[in-house]
Each structure stands twice: as C-alpha cells, then as structure tokens.
Amino acid sequence: MTYIPRKPSIFxxxxxxxxxxxxxxVLGYWGIANDAGYAQIFNAISGGLVTTLWVTGVAFTAATLxxxxxxxxxxxxxxxxxxxxxxxxxxxxxxxxxxxxxxxAFVGAPGMVAALNWLLQPFDAAITIRQFDFAWRAIVALSVxxxxxxxxxxxxxxxxxxRGQLEAARSLGxxxxxxxxxxxxxxxxxxxxxxxxxxxxxxxxxxALVSALGVQDITQLGKVYSSxxxxxxxxxxxxxxxxxTLTISLSLLVRLLERHLRQKRN
Numbered sequence: 001m002t003y004i005p006r007k008p009s010i011f012x013x014x015x016x017x018x019x020x021x022x023x024x025x026v027l028g029y030w031g032i033a034n035d036a037g038y039a040q041i042f043n044a045i046s047g048g049l050v051t052t053l054w055v056t057g058v059a060f061t062a063a064t065l066x067x068x069x070x071x072x073x074x075x076x077x078x079x080x081x082x083x084x085x086x087x088x089x090x091x092x093x094x095x096x097x098x099x100x101x102x103x104x105a106f107v108g109a110p111g112m113v114a115a116l117n118w119l120l121q122p123f124d125a126a127i128t129i130r131q132f133d134f135a136w137r138a139i140v141a142l143s144v145x146x147x148x149x150x151x152x153x154x155x156x157x158x159x160x161x162x163r164g165q166l167e168a169a170r171s172l173g174x175x176x177x178x179x180x181x182x183x184x185x186x187x188x189x190x191x192x193x194x195x196x197x198x199x200x201x202x203x204x205x206x207x208a209l210v211s212a213l214g215v216q217d218i219t220q221l222g223k224v225y226s227s228x229x230x231x232x233x234x235x236x237x238x239x240x241x242x243x244x245t246l247t248i249s250l251s252l253l254v255r256l257l258e259r260h261l262r263q264k265r266n
Contacts, residue, residue: 021248028241037231041238044225048218049242055135055217056207059142060200066143067150074155085151092148097141098209104141105134105213138210146203153195157188197254201247208243218242 032038073085092100109132117126161184169179211220218239226235 038234041235045218045221045238048216048221052207052217055139055210056204059139060203062143063146063150066147068154070147070151071154075158089148089151092145097145097206100145101141101209105137109137134213135215138213138215150199153192157192158184160191161187194254194258201250204246
C-alpha cells in the first residue's frame with residue numbers, strides 16, 4: 001500500500017510571526033472599537049490616511065518614471081548620458097531624505113517660482129510662493145530622492161538580461177525600442193517588481209517626514225492631537241498601528257508576488 005503524506009493544515013503552514021502580527025492587529029482594533037478614548041483618537045487621526053496614501057502614490061509614480069529615465073541613461077551607450085545619470089544617482093543617494101525635503105521646500109521651491117515668474121513676464125502673469133503647496137513640495141522631494149534608488153533597481157533588472165539575446169535581436173534587424181519592449185522589459189520585470197514593491201513600502205514610512213512641513217498626514221495629525229490632549233502614549237499607539245496596517249499588508253502582498261514570480265520562473 002502506497003503511503004500518501006498528509007498535507008499540513010493551514011495553521012501548521014502559517015508562520016508564528018504572522019499569527020502574532022494578526023493577533024496584534026485584532027487586539028489593537030478591538031481596543032479602539034471598545035474604548036471611547038482610543039476611538040476618538042482614531043477618528044481624529046484617520047483623516048490623515050488619505051493624505052499619506054495620496055502623497056505616497058503620486059510621489060512613487062513620479063519617482064518610478066524618473067527612475068526609469070535615469071536607468072536608461074545609466075545603461076546607455078552614450079558616455080555623456082551615462083556620466084550624467086551616474087552623477088545624479090550618486091549625489092541624490094548621498095543626501096538624507098529629510099535634508100532634501102527641507103532643501104526642496106525652502107530653497108528649490110522659491111527658485112522654481114522665481115524661474116516660472118521670469119518665463120511668465122511677457123504674459124503679465126505671476127505666481128506667489130504661497131501657491132506652491134507644501135504637499136506638492138514634499139511630493140517633489142520624495143520623487144527625486146526615490147528616483148535615484150529606483151533607477152538602480154531598473155538598471156539591475158536591465159543588466160540581468162543576457163546580452164546575447166539583444167545582440168541576436170539586433171542582428172535580425174530589430175530596433176533598440178523593439179529590443180527593449182519585446183526582450184528586455186518582459187524579462188527585467190520579474191527582477192524589478194519585488195524590490196520596486198519594497199521601495200513603495202519604504203516610501204509609505206518615509207512619507208511621515210512630510211509632517212515636518214506641516215502636511216496633514218497621519219503623523220502630523222497625531223502630533224497635533226497629542227500636543228493638545230497630552231495623550232502621547234495612546235495617540236502614538238494609534239499612529240503606529242495605522243502605519244503597521246499599511247506596511248505589513250503591502251509587505252505580505254510583496255511576498256505573494258515574489259512567490260508567484262518564482263513559480264512562473266520554475
């Protein structure tokens with residue numbers, strides 16, 4: 001008689017750390033639902049969730065597009081483009097995100113407004129620095145900072161494709177654009193997606209830095225509420241729980257994506 005091993009139950013296959021996190025979430029949200037004080041804090045802070053997701057989504061989209069352009073420059077055959085792209089990546093990656101945020105908000109933004117006003121002189125139009133919202137200044141700063149890191153992800157993905165395939169495609173008469181679209185991009189995508197998704201999770205955490213500019217995200221609303229009520233312990237418990245909900249949920253999705261890509265590769 002052939003022995004057929006029994007498939008482990010879902011409970012046995014679920015990591016203990018994941019069960020501990022799920023228990024933490026259940027206890028946290030149960031406490032919020034059953035405690036009037038925590039419920040009030042949650043209602044006061046949860047409005048910043050939309051701002052956090054909006055800032056992160058717009059900044060990450062812009063950073064991805066800019067990072068792709070920089071990566072194409074770094075992998076270009078043109079030495080000038082390679083050197084300029086490398087200079088950009090090394091400089092931006094060497095500046096802390098918070099410092100760059102302040103630089104864009106208080107140095108770069110006034111400079112951009114002045115340049116735009118100079119261009120608008122023939123049309124008798126002008127804008128003021130107050131019209132350049134701090135949320136958009138934060139988005140510009142996060143986009144530029146993360147584009148340097150995302151460019152390296154794209155570069156690694158592009159360079160992971162076998163050069164022989166590209167040379168064979170070129171010898172068959174395919175243009176550079178067709179080689180990229182039909183050969184490089186589909187293969188590089190499997191390498192790029194997991195670290196790109198991890199960078200999105202990191203940006204959600206770094207978006208808390210925009211509170212330094214007064215942008216009404218989760219952190220800023222928590223800071224304002226706690227300073228007015230002196231409930232620092234309770235407030236930052238809720239702030240931490242909201243960020244954990246976002247980051248861990250996305251991290252689990254990234255793990256599922258990696259597993260799916262690994263199965264497709266095998």
